Amino acid sequence: MVERAPESPSAADEPPAGSPTAAAAGGGGGTGAAAGLAAPGEQAPGPAAPPGTEPGPSGQARSLWSDAWHDLRRNPVFVVSALLILFLVLISVWPGLIATRNPLSCQLNKSLDPASPGHWFGYDTQGCDVYTRVVYGARTSVTVGVCATLGVAVAGSVLGGLAGFFGGWWDALLSRVTDVFFGIPIMLGGLVFLSMTGSRSVWTVIAFIVLLGWPQIARIARGSVISAKQNDYVQAARALGAGNARMLVRHILPNAVAPVIVTATIALGTYIALEATLSYLGVGLQPPTVSWGADISDASQGMQFRNAPHILLYPAAALSLTVLAFIMLGDAVRDALDPKLR
Amino acid sequence: MGRYVVRRLLQMVPVFAGTTFLIFVMVYAVGDPVNAMFGERAPDPATAAQLRAEFNLDKPVWQQYLLYMADIFTGDFGNAFNGQPVTQLMSTAFPVTLRLALIAIVIEIIFGIALGVVTGLRRGRPVDSSVLMMTLIVISVPTFVTGTLVQYVLGVKWGWIAPAVSPAAPVGELLLPGVVLALLSLAYVTRLTRASISENSRADYVRTALAKGLPRSRVTVRHLLRNSLIPVVTFLGTDVGNLMAGALVTERIFNIQGVGFQLWQGIVRQNSPTVVGFVTILVIVFLLANLIVDLLYAVLDPRIRYA
Amino acid sequence: MTQTQTQPVPPSPSGPERLLEVRDLHVEFRTREGVAKAVNGVSLDVAEGETLAVLGESGSGKSVTAQAVMGILDTPPGRVTGGRILFEGRDLLALREEERRSVRGARMAMIFQDALSALNPVLSVGYQLGEMFRVHRGSSRKEARERAVELMERVRIPAARTRVDDYPHQFSGGMRQRIMIAMALALEPRLIIADEPTTALDVTVQAQVMELLADLQREFRMGLILITHDLGVVADVADEIVVMYAGRVVESAPVRELYRAPAHPYTKGLLDSIPRLDQKGQQLDAVKGLPPSLLRIPPGCGFHPRCPVARPLCHADEPPLYEVGRGRASACHFWEELLDAE
Numbered sequence: 008m009v010e011r012a013p014e015s016p017s018a019a020d021e022p023p024a025g026s027p028t029a030a031a032a033g034g035g036g037g038t039g040a041a042a043g044l045a046a047p048g049e050q051a052p053g054p055a056a057p058p059g060t061e062p063g064p065s066g067q068a069r070s071l072w073s074d075a076w077h078d079l080r081r082n083p084v085f086v087v088s089a090l091l092i093l094f095l096v097l098i099s100v101w102p103g104l105i106a107t108r109n110p111l112s113c114q115l116n117k118s119l120d121p122a123s124p125g126h127w128f129g130y131d132t133q134g135c136d137v138y139t140r141v142v143y144g145a146r147t148s149v150t151v152g153v154c155a156t157l158g159v160a161v162a163g164s165v166l167g168g169l170a171g172f173f174g175g176w177w178d179a180l181l182s183r184v185t186d187v188f189f190g191i192p193i194m195l196g197g198l199v200f201l202s203m204t205g206s207r208s209v210w211t212v213i214a215f216i217v218l219l220g221w222p223q224i225a226r227i228a229r230g231s232v233i234s235a236k237q238n239d240y241v242q243a244a245r246a247l248g249a250g251n252a253r254m255l256v257r258h259i260l261p262n263a264v265a266p267v268i269v270t271a272t273i274a275l276g277t278y279i280a281l282e283a284t285l286s287y288l289g290v291g292l293q294p295p296t297v298s299w300g301a302d303i304s305d306a307s308q309g310m311q312f313r314n315a316p317h318i319l320l321y322p323a324a325a326l327s328l329t330v331l332a333f334i335m336l337g338d339a340v341r342d343a344l345d346p347k348l349r
Numbered sequence: 350m351g352r353y354v355v356r357r358l359l360q361m362v363p364v365f366a367g368t369t370f371l372i373f374v375m376v377y378a379v380g381d382p383v384n385a386m387f388g389e390r391a392p393d394p395a396t397a398a399q400l401r402a403e404f405n406l407d408k409p410v411w412q413q414y415l416l417y418m419a420d421i422f423t424g425d426f427g428n429a430f431n432g433q434p435v436t437q438l439m440s441t442a443f444p445v446t447l448r449l450a451l452i453a454i455v456i457e458i459i460f461g462i463a464l465g466v467v468t469g470l471r472r473g474r475p476v477d478s479s480v481l482m483m484t485l486i487v488i489s490v491p492t493f494v495t496g497t498l499v500q501y502v503l504g505v506k507w508g509w510i511a512p513a514v515s516p517a518a519p520v521g522e523l524l525l526p527g528v529v530l531a532l533l534s535l536a537y538v539t540r541l542t543r544a545s546i547s548e549n550s551r552a553d554y555v556r557t558a559l560a561k562g563l564p565r566s567r568v569t570v571r572h573l574l575r576n577s578l579i580p581v582v583t584f585l586g587t588d589v590g591n592l593m594a595g596a597l598v599t600e601r602i603f604n605i606q607g608v609g610f611q612l613w614q615g616i617v618r619q620n621s622p623t624v625v626g627f628v629t630i631l632v633i634v635f636l637l638a639n640l641i642v643d644l645l646y647a648v649l650d651p652r653i654r655y656a
Numbered sequence: 657m658t659q660t661q662t663q664p665v666p667p668s669p670s671g672p673e674r675l676l677e678v679r680d681l682h683v684e685f686r687t688r689e690g691v692a693k694a695v696n697g698v699s700l701d702v703a704e705g706e707t708l709a710v711l712g713e714s715g716s717g718k719s720v721t722a723q724a725v726m727g728i729l730d731t732p733p734g735r736v737t738g739g740r741i742l743f744e745g746r747d748l749l750a751l752r753e754e755e756r757r758s759v760r761g762a763r764m765a766m767i768f769q770d771a772l773s774a775l776n777p778v779l780s781v782g783y784q785l786g787e788m789f790r791v792h793r794g795s796s797r798k799e800a801r802e803r804a805v806e807l808m809e810r811v812r813i814p815a816a817r818t819r820v821d822d823y824p825h826q827f828s829g830g831m832r833q834r835i836m837i838a839m840a841l842a843l844e845p846r847l848i849i850a851d852e853p854t855t856a857l858d859v860t861v862q863a864q865v866m867e868l869l870a871d872l873q874r875e876f877r878m879g880l881i882l883i884t885h886d887l888g889v890v891a892d893v894a895d896e897i898v899v900m901y902a903g904r905v906v907e908s909a910p911v912r913e914l915y916r917a918p919a920h921p922y923t924k925g926l927l928d929s930i931p932r933l934d935q936k937g938q939q940l941d942a943v944k945g946l947p948p949s950l951l952r953i954p955p956g957c958g959f960h961p962r963c964p965v966a967r968p969l970c971h972a973d974e975p976p977l978y979e980v981g982r983g984r985a986s987a988c989h990f991w992e993e994l995l996d997a998e
Contacts, residue, residue, distance in 0.1 A: 187367030190632055194594030199628055200375045202616045280491040284598060287493045290616070300493075307497050307602070313505050323494045331489035338485060551730075553773040559728045560768075561839065562761030563791050571787075572776050579778075650778055651823040 075343035085339035091332040098142055099149040106142035110135065110297050129317040137318060141325045144299040147292065148329055150209055151216070152279040158217035159278075160271040163224025168263065170225070171232030172255060178229070185222035193219050193281065201290040212291055216278055227270050231263040238262070265344045273337030276330045283326050299326040353654070357643050361636055366418075368636075372628050373414045376621050417625070426626040435626040438611050443630075446607035448520060449599065450592050452527030454585070457535040462581065464535075465542020466574065472547045481543070484536035492595045496529045496602040513604040526603045530595045534588050541584055545577035552576070579649050586642025589635050675847055675879040676702040676725070676764075681739035683717070683724050683903075685950075686732060692950040694720040696903040697739070702847060702879040707870075709882045709894035709911070711926070715947050717903035718883045722849045725881075726766050727756050744846065762792045765840035767869075769852040771832035775824040781808075781835050782820035788842035807838040811868060830861035834868065841872060847879040854889065866893060887930055891915060896983075899923050902948050902958035905977065909984040919986035919995055921963050957989070965990055 079085045098105055113135035129137050170178040196219050204211060235241060241258045249257070283300030285291030287307075292298040299322040305311075306318040408416070420427060426435035468477040487495075503509045503525065514522045549555065550573055558572040600609035608627060615623030647654045683695035695717040702708045712718045723729045724736050727748065741748040743764065748756060768774035776784060785807050786800030795803065801820065808816035811834040824832055833853065840848050853869065854862040870893050873880050882894060890897060890911065897914050899907040899922065907920040918924040925943035945962040948954055954961055960970040969989055977985040980995065988994065 183363060183367070186364045187371060190364050190368035190636060191371065192590035192593050192631070192635060194597060195590075195628060195631060196372075196375070198597065198612065198616060199372060199624060203375060276489065280489075284491050284493055284594075287491075288597065288601065288613075300491075303494065303497065313501075316501060319497060319501060323498065327486075327490040327494055330491065331486060334485060334489050553768060553770065554776040556728055557766075557768060557774045557839075558776070560726055560760060560766040561788060561791070562757050562759070563787065564757065567791065572779075576776070576778055651780075652777060652825050 075340075078343040079339060082339050082343070084335050085343075088332045088335035088339065091328070092336060095145050095149055095329055095332065099146040102142050102146060106139045108136050108139040110139045110143040129315065137321050140297050140302060141299070141321050143297040144302065144322060144325060145329065147209060147296055147298045148279045148282065148326070151213055151282040152275045152333065154209075155213045155216040155220065155278045155282075156271050156275040158213060159220040159224050159274065160267060162217060162221040164228040164264075164267050166221065167225030167228030168232045168255075168259075171229035171263075172236065172251075172259065181225065181229070185226055188219060188222040191219065194284065197281070197285050198288065198290055201285060207291065207293055209292065209296060212282055212285065216281065220274065220278070223274070224267060224270060227266050228263060231266045232259055235259045235262040269337065269341045269344055272340050273334060276333030276337060279326075279333065280330045299323075353647055354644065357640055361640060365633070365636055368632050369418070369629050370414055372632065373417065373625060374410060376625050376628075377410055377413060421629065426629075427622040435622055438623060439627070439630065442606065442608045442611040442627075445523075445605060446596055446600070446609065449523050449527055449530060449596060449605065449607060452520070452523055453531035453534070453592060453595070456528060456531040457538050457588075458585070460531075461535045461538025462542050462574075462578070464539040465581075466546055466569070466577075468539070469543040469546025469577070470550060470569070472543075477543070480539065484539050487532050487536040492529065492533055493598045493602065495532055496526070496599055499525065499529055500602055516606050523605070526599050526605060529602075530592065530599045533595060534591055537584065537588065537591075538581060542577060542581050545580050546573060549573055549577045575649075579646065582642055582645050582649060586639045586645075589638040593631055593635065673704050674701060675704050675706075675744065676700075676881075677740075677742040678721070678725065679740045679742070681721060681724060681741065682737045683720050683729065683734060684737050685734050687951075690951045693953060694734070694903050694950055695724065696953070698900070698903070698905055700898050700905065700908070702881060704846070704879055705873070705877040706896065707873065707880040707882055707894045709884060709890040709897045710900060711884060711887070711890060711897055712900035713885060713947050715902075715950065716900040717950075718900050719851055720903075721900070722766065722851055722881065722883055726764065726849060727760060728766075758792070761788060761845070762843045763845050764847040764849065765843070765845040767833075767836050767840045767848065767850040767853045770856045771829070771836045772824060772856075774836060775832060777824055780821045780823055781827070782822075785820075785835070785839055785842060788839065792843055803842070807842055808835070810841070811835070811838040811872075813838075829857050830865060833857060833861075833865050837865070837869060837872070841876070844876055845878065847881070848873070849881045849883070851883045852885070853882070855884075855886070862889070869893075887926060899926070902953050903950060904958060904987065905985075906959065906987045907985065908977075909981075913981070913984060917995055919980045919984065919991040920988045921965050921994065922959050924994065925962075925964075957987070965993070 113133045114130075166181060170181040193216075197215060201207060201211070201215055236259060238258075241254065244254060244258055282291055283298065283303070286298040286300030287304040289304065292301055294301070302322040303319060303326070306315075306322070311318065417427070424436070426439070428434050464480055468480045471477050504511065510525055511522065514526065552573075554576075555568060555573055558568045563572075596607065597609035597612065599605070600607050601613065604610075608631070612624065612627045614620070615627065678698060678700045681695055681698045682693070685692040685694055698717065698721055700708065700710070700721075710718045710721070720729070720734070723734075725741055725743075725748070729736070736749060739749075743759065748759065751759070775781065782801055782804040785804035786795075786797070789795035789800040789803050790797070805816050805820050808820060813819065813831055813834055819827075824835070827835065833856075837853075840850075850869065854865050857865060866889060869880070872878075882890070884890060894911045897907075897909055897911050898905050899914075899920065901922050907914065907918065907923045909919070914923065915927065918927055922943065929943065943962055948958060948961070954971075955974075956972050957963070957966070957970040957975050960966040963970065967990070973989070975987045975989045977987050978991055980986045980991050986994075
């Protein structure tokens, strides 16, 4: 990525990276807090050197995946984060497994009480059990993270992939549209847009993240499809008369999908952080939805944590650990899938 | 070089138009500013109509947008609904946020690049792995969590700092919020510099520089770092967007009365001219930052300059 | 003259003054897969004004030997584990890094294969040439620039004065290689190591660059080590040849004698692989198989798995360098048969 020589294929029809029009492969800035780890040309196997240039046809592409899996199983970072995520998903689906109370039934007379047997994390300002709320908060974060990522990945890959494959006016239009979206830092957009919507559910926040997040994936999908398309064996398949659909599915998809997966995995963690930050700022989730960000915001109101730090520390720790787990997973997946680092 | 600048500026125009229009639509088409002004009470229809006419709210959105843009180019950002010119709010808010952002940028550049060089040259060693793990943690902990924890530990528990910044926001009081704001980008700069350095340290031209008998320090600074900083500079431009997001949060935590504070006030009170005005300026700053970085990129890399 | 032996150094033979003596050099690379023995007891000599060609496939240890002599091995993982490198009477391996550095570039210089990647892309050629004077001679910026122009003129770059501020990518391949040569010549070193100096160039340009190099060498009476796998280049310019295989010297001889009658089956294989006009239509006898992994060099003679004349003895006993004639040596148990056959 460093040698962004002007003659590289991706630069040929685009201004050099770094402009708002080509804000590095990972699309760092425009997406604000959601800028993935993969952001700035550091490692995202973006257009300049996608894995697609290394593995050959699907046979070899399969070995990329099995190699990656082989590496992952031996990577302690992956194992730890995967176990943590498994646990998070479990308690998101069945929070009753480890928390028997109702997060919304609170006793005001216990407001800010410290920890006691059966209530290990104490009570918050409204007298709700902090432990129960921390457990139920996982469901919100995981739902937002997973659904927003799925939405962004599907919308981005379809739009970007088709633009890269067919080129022409559709590609030109899409490039301009992504430029416009990259011009709006995601947090700023969230503040303005979400504050204008009256009531916000988990799905409002997810829809917003998809709306502003898809160009990041679209740009990466477009770049990797373009470079996969230029591979000799793809050209050969075309010369042999393979149809568009077959080309896309058999030859281009297996090679273009890795960078998208890497970017999306890392973005998942940042979307969770984004939701929490928006909720903290008061434009994210509203009660009765339980959100770690909103709980931390409540704890910070007039610095109520001054005398009851537990109302701040537990949700903060849960949120940070969750984001860390997903970001570590993304990091490990990137290392495994990026042939440059092999 | 001249043609390059002109081309960049021209490319900025449609992006600027599209971005501001998108913001404009979000504010004016999704919400109803006049209703919001009156809060719970239903406004008197005549007054409402008069206000709508005054703020051009009775016209189609695209006309409103063009009228607004025409005003902006004469330096008129309109008045907030309470009659205060938006530019007046800006003149008090922007210097504060600028100070905060500059502190953060200086911190992230100095420490980020230093850490990146140290780890990049020692890839795989203990220093490298521990710094790398730390950057992952910093990236994972959202800025509002870091900020609140710092405020709690240093401000409340240990009493080292005042938990809130005074309205004048002198540089001394902004140092710690600046560190909080810088942390996330600092981690990115570190990782990016590290990757860039460790990739370039195997480059042929570094071997040539060694074969020329140059001292290690000169090889590292003049040859290795000079090349490795190119992607880092690119990142710093796009990172201005991250800094804005972070500033919104940091100003909220430490009660700093800068852009984030005013924007927040505008949103809470549904004061659309304030919101659109501030966001437009922020978008311009973001686009300009990217333009400057583009030019810097050309200065650093002659292959772009002469392309 | 070239004397290659495994055993203690005999006193210097008469003739031109000896510039470089490498004795029993060992270099290892510690990799994750194990220790790669890249250079195993190489000895070679270069006298003033003499051209020594080092011949071998990639992985034969020729470039690593050169890097060890220059002192620019990648350490770690590379490490000199034994031997001596005497240059102008001093053992370079015993010098402190600071003294070693003052030798590099000033007393011995290196020309690399691919000038486009070996020159720094973001610094002007004038700066990179002038740097030699500024660092080693303490020249002023202005003086260094003046010297850079002179150097460019000396290597016959047209319009040197107007091109001194240009960047490497603005020159053609041949011109870039001339700049590399100019950089090596800057401080009039006594020894130049040229690592495949013409491999990356067009055939027509190759001849010009080699000619330039040979002219300059005669003019300054420098020693030249020419590392190459191209036997055609060697025949024109070299005085002596050292053939390397799997980190060892397998044959050394004056160039004409080696061409007339190779005393090692590997050398013979290399010579037979040159297409010749007078043997049109015949099959080329390339050396069959691949060079061994340096992690697992076969016991006995390293070449035996590919050797057409190998016998059981070759699997068990590592052949020493036999003295096979005046100034000639071969590491083959059956050198006599080879020479008789010619």
